[in-house]
Amino acid sequence: MLKIQGQVDRYCDGVPRRHFLQIGGLALGGLSMPSILRAEAQAKAEGREVKTGGLGHKAVIMIYLSGGPSHQDMYDLKMEAPKEIRGSFKPIETTVPGIEICEHMPLLARSMEKFAIIRSLYGSPNQHNSDISLSGYPSGPKGRQNGHPSLGSAVARLKGPVEPSVPPFVGLTTPTRHKPYSNPGLPGFLGQGYAAFQPSGEAMANMKLNGVSLDRLGDRRALLAGVDRFRRQIDRSSVYESADTFPRQAFDVLGSSRLIEAMNLDKEDKSLRDRYGRGSSAPAFGEDAGPHWMDQFLMARRLVEAGVRCVTLSFGSWDRHGANFTRLPIQLPKLDQGVTALVDDLHNRGLDQDVTVIAWGEFGRTPRINKGAGRDHWPQASCALLAGGGMKVGQVIGSTNRLGEVPQDRPVHYQDVFATLYRNLGIDPMTATIDDQAGRPQYLLDRREPVDELA
Secondary structure: OOEEHHHHHHHOOEEEEEEEEEOOEEOOOEEEHHHHHHHHHHHHOOOOOOOOOOOOEEEEEEOOOOOOOOHHHOOOOOOOHHHHHHHOEEEEEOOOOOEEEEEEOOHHHHOOHEEEEEEEHHHHHHHOOOHHHHOOOOOOOEEHHHHOOOHHHHHHHHHOOOOOOOOOEEEEOOOOOOOHHHOOOOOOHHHHHOEEEEOOOOOOOOOOOOOOOOHOOOOOOHHHHHHHHHHHHHHOOOHHOOHHHHHHHHHHHHOOOOOHHOHHHHHHOHHHHHOOOOOOHHHEEOOOOOOOOHHHHHHHHHHHHHHHEEEEOOOOOOOOOOOHHHHHHHHHHHHHHHHHHHHHHHHHHOOOEEEEEEEEEOOOEOOOOOOOOOOOOEOOEEEEEEEOOOOOOEEEEEEEOOOOOOOEOOOHHHHHHHHHHHOOOOOOOOOOEOOOOOOOOOEEEOOOOOOOOOO
């Protein structure tokens, strides 16, 4: 693993760990990069196309709102409901006539023509994990995601890499004590060869740049100089010269600057970074949840430009059994800033037809506010925010009943949305299959009809 040693952090479980900046990466999901490259070579031999070049590909950025966001406090405010249902937030008008959203998301309100909201999402059980949001399948008898691959893993299997030195599936999730929150999307029956590459993961191949620590470097130029020295060393290395094809390719991935450059946010103009915001990798509010790390939205955009087909990240602490109306006014503006900066940036770069953005969680929250001024789990109804992908945006799809309890008009299942995401990626969800471990072809989804309103 290419590790640049940094400061000691303490995670939410109280266990001190060494925090590393890990670049390039020689493994995905714990499998060494040479093994991954062998899998890719096999894919080519089986006739699956591997495109190369610039963005010229379709991509998706999946933002998991860990814990389950409150639909009626974001996009579906119920101002005619009793006080114990509606809460204290007020709606504001958006740039699309007739669409109102929460007052704590003013940037989204001013960009609503670039987004679509689903208010009638259903199909999730009461499970506190990212499974349904990253694969379309909840945990089941066959384990996490009921044994099915996540969207990122399926796309990696069906499409392969765009650029040989850039993994097709990258997970930016950060560690959490409740590990199912930090799942970047599991490979299921596809196996670890199609797991997400995690730049901050610990289960990487054993390779390290010795003598180059963030504490000693101070800036990225010194980091790149360290990489250059490593390149020169491996060029002279007899180990490199004698290695077989796939380990040599692994060295080439490490020596390639494409992924390294994509993760170097200092390449971006300061004003653009300020529009995205910064944040940190620490769990939001010190709770067991995703971070308020707006940098990851920018990282995601840079990664898809570098050739990644699917990027996943988690954001925020949405399991608001208490303090809902004091924490959300802090958290919603952060999400508002990060997601609108990302979508505006994609539009400004002419990438809005190629890159789909989705933000959602595993379920909604109870219509009735509890005694702790919070909302509890509510799988009966949830919400989703989408943009890009050449979709028809500037609209709301579906509705819930007067109290926000259940879908009323146009119920939309999680898998209906996944069918749309696959379609946006150039994969026909009606016909595409992947062989399972027994060699039997499996459809990507049980429900394979995309959401027509987004076409």
